[in-house]
Amino acid sequence: MGLNKKIAIPLTVVVLAVVVGSWLYKSGKLQKMAGWSKGDGTAKQEATSKPLYTCAMHPFIIKDTPGSCPICGMQLIKKITQVETATAQTPEQKKQADMLGHVSLSPTQRVMANVATVTVAKQPFSKEIAATGIVQFDQARQAKVTAWVAGRIDKLNVNTVGSYVSKGKPVAEVYSPDLVSAQQEFLLALKSREQFKNSTIQSIAQGGEGLVGSARQRLKLMGVKDAQIAALEKGGEPNIRIPIYTPLSGVVIEKLVQEGQYVNLGDPLFAIADLSSVWVEVEVYENEFPFVKLGQAVSITSQSYPGKPFNGRVSFIYPFLDPKTRTVKVRVQLANPGLKLKPDMFVNALIKSPLGPTLAVPASAVMDTGKRQIVWVEVEAGMFEPRDVQVGARVGDNVQIISGLSSGEKVAATGGYLIDSESQLKGGGGAHEGMPGMKMDDKKGAAPAAPAAPAKKGGPLDMGDMKM
Numbered sequence: 116m117g118l119n120k121k122i123a124i125p126l127t128v129v130v131l132a133v134v135v136g137s138w139l140y141k142s143g144k145l146q147k148m149a150g151w152s153k154g155d156g157t158a159k160q161e162a163t164s165k166p167l168y169t170c171a172m173h174p175f176i177i178k179d180t181p182g183s184c185p186i187c188g189m190q191l192i193k194k195i196t197q198v199e200t201a202t203a204q205t206p207e208q209k210k211q212a213d214m215l216g217h218v219s220l221s222p223t224q225r226v227m228a229n230v231a232t233v234t235v236a237k238q239p240f241s242k243e244i245a246a247t248g249i250v251q252f253d254q255a256r257q258a259k260v261t262a263w264v265a266g267r268i269d270k271l272n273v274n275t276v277g278s279y280v281s282k283g284k285p286v287a288e289v290y291s292p293d294l295v296s297a298q299q300e301f302l303l304a305l306k307s308r309e310q311f312k313n314s315t316i317q318s319i320a321q322g323g324e325g326l327v328g329s330a331r332q333r334l335k336l337m338g339v340k341d342a343q344i345a346a347l348e349k350g351g352e353p354n355i356r357i358p359i360y361t362p363l364s365g366v367v368i369e370k371l372v373q374e375g376q377y378v379n380l381g382d383p384l385f386a387i388a389d390l391s392s393v394w395v396e397v398e399v400y401e402n403e404f405p406f407v408k409l410g411q412a413v414s415i416t417s418q419s420y421p422g423k424p425f426n427g428r429v430s431f432i433y434p435f436l437d438p439k440t441r442t443v444k445v446r447v448q449l450a451n452p453g454l455k456l457k458p459d460m461f462v463n464a465l466i467k468s469p470l471g472p473t474l475a476v477p478a479s480a481v482m483d484t485g486k487r488q489i490v491w492v493e494v495e496a497g498m499f500e501p502r503d504v505q506v507g508a509r510v511g512d513n514v515q516i517i518s519g520l521s522s523g524e525k526v527a528a529t530g531g532y533l534i535d536s537e538s539q540l541k542g543g544g545g546a547h548e549g550m551p552g553m554k555m556d557d558k559k560g561a562a563p564a565a566p567a568a569p570a571k572k573g574g575p576l577d578m579g580d581m582k583m
Contacts, residue, residue: 289359
């Protein structure tokens with residue numbers, strides 16, 4: 116009997132507690148006691164606290180009434196709670212929420228942080244493509260000296276490679292029996308013309324002139340010049356050795372015969388190249404060659420002549436790509452004063468591709484996080500907001516802005532990383548929001564840094580009514 120009482124009493128207490136709890140839950144009194152209310156079938160904590168006010172620059176300062184910040188003097192804004200953020204916001208609340216991503220700096224702070232702004236404006240912009248190249252012969256200025264008749268090289272006026280030859284001076288003298296016979300035929304045709312021209316028969320008189328013309332044409336086909344034919348006609352004696360001339364002035368790049376050597380008709384004797392103008396074949400990567408156009412200016416520099424660029428222009432773009440190097444060859448033609456550029460010399464090329472007037476800012480104003488490019492725009496005096504931009508080509512210290520900015524806006528050219536750090540301190544996220552290695556929250560993004568410790572009561576700042 117005593118054992119039953121010991122079991123019955125606790126059991127009765129538990130049953131009474133369950134009944135009372137069930138009644139309180141159904142009547143809603145339990146939620147009210149705990150500060151919860153039921154709505155939409157889901158219990159939410161009631162926001163019963165009074166509105167609080169904070170500083171956008173110093174978020175650790177919290178007051179019960181609106182006013183100004185005791186540190187920077189900015190107007191306090193209403194602190195938005197998590198419940199207000201989750202529910203629909205009024206335009207004013209949305210504006211205040213956006214203000215949390217802004218950073219305000221006093222004139223003193225701007226000087227200390229070395230923050231300088233520049234105005235976004237359109238300016239002429241050119242993409243610079245750096246590439247390497249090799250100096251080549253100008254193929255339009257190359258020629259070969261060949262034997263117009265079969266014979267023996269009796270004399271060479273040029274004996275070494277690299278010698279300079281002139282178009283008006285002979286490079287060799289050749290003895291050819293066929294050429295001697297052709298000269299004798301020409302002299303005989305001249306005598307026949309003199310005999311036939313006094314004939315009363317017109318056909319005979321014209322026949323003598325035809326013989327001279329045929330003999331003259333044969334000598335020309337053997338490479339004899341008009342001046343040499345005139346000298347032959349005046350002298351009346353065939354020349355045993357006939358000089359050979361080069362078709363252009365230039366440098367001997369190949370010597371193929373020796374003195375006393377017999378050659379056949381068409382055999383090459385010398386190779387000549389005019390180096391007063393050369394080509395540079397530049398290799399441009401496939402992601403850059405669309406910017407290269409015919410006629411663009413190119414600056415060529417060589418290690419042999421530091422600080423002395425050679426200026427040329429794009430004359431041809433090859434219609435195929437090298438599958439091994441993934442480059443396209445671009446031909447640059449330029450003058451070569453003093454023959455300073457030698458064939459097969461390695462050089463550096465800088466191709467300037469004009470992009471026209473475009474928006475540009477200093478490269479130091481753009482913060483590249485890897486996935487985003489951010490600039491800090493001064494929306495008001497001393498107040499900056501982050502702005503996503505799309506950047507293009509970079510030339511020197513400036514970078515092209517494709518989208519995200521408008522002409523006339525001011526951006527922070529220096530001190531952008533310090534502004535971003537300040538945004539991180541106030542919980543605005545900044546440019547590096549969501550970057551690897553940062554502590555993340557499911558709803559708030561990157562966790563803000565710990566707030567600065569407030570000044571002690573009784574100090575130079577009145578913080579007695581602040582809630583930290």
